[in-house]
Amino acid sequence: MNTYYKFCPNVFLAKCEEKHEKGEVIEVTTKHGKENESIVFNLIFERDGFYYYSIVRADGFNVQEWAKRKAERRLNWAASAEQKSNEYYEKSNKDRNFLSLGEPIKVGHHSERRHRKAIEDAWNNMGKSVEFDEKAREHERIAQYWANKADTINLSMPESVDYYEHKLAVAKEYHEGMKSGKYPREHSYSLTYAKKAVNEAQKNFDLAKKLWL
Structure with a gap:
């Protein structure tokens, strides 16, 4: 039986006893016993004989x-x-x-x-x-x-790849602009916060690619 596994905020993987191919439709069972048809994307990791895949609902239901x-x-x-x-x-x-x-x-x-x-x-x-x-x-x-x-987009959706790629580009441009003086620094931590935003966007973009590309 395939079940859900909480991977990170907003993202549940399919915990499977068998290997599956990308694009395969499988049944994933909730903790309440409800089965949802889901489309397999990527194998995220293996652990203790189980395979953990990124999935989306086959009926299109999402956040x-x-x-x-x-x-x-x-x-x-x-x-x-x-x-x-x-x-x-x-x-x-x-x-x-x-x-x-x-x-x-x-x-x-x-x-x-x-x-x-x-x-x-x-x-x-x-x-x-x-x-x-x-x-x-x-x-x-x-x-x-x-x-x-x-209109929310988060890591549970394949659309998050493009979304976080854009967020990363915006964050990088703002960080570079702050270093060059294009954008004013409102306080002493402005540059630090801008760099932190770049790191966060990069992290989400990398994770989105791992999940859905």
Whole structure:
């Protein structure tokens, strides 16, 4: 059975008992027992009789699709909460014609109980309306967060090769420009940070190539 192995942040390899060829489609089983058809890319390393391969889902599901689904789910929750908010708002106004008269409660009168209940219902329903409206706004906020993640590229994707190659080129140009004076140094560590950015981009680019080329 092929299983998932956490290799580095965002990247899971297929831990396999047998060797596979690049482009081969294999089943990889999650810790919950779900099997995902996956496409084999590169053999990353061997250990204790197991082969560890970089893979992508055969159905195209990746971090971007995951973010889109999270956003869609939150938008559905927001719509449901907004509907409930409107329903409770309508309920809070069911006795508005009576309450709008502003008449005081007639203590001891046969209408006292109905009057008090109408006020209590209106108050409770308005409170629930506000509560669900706040929930809807929160779901919308989180949906926007995930929508912004829908264009994410990381090392779990073959597209990361081009992405990190570009990031490396930009980091190198900025570092060289800072050394030459093209870009100002805002503080004494500016050049150090620029070099660190180059090293990080180089590391990610090298890893992306190892995973996907």
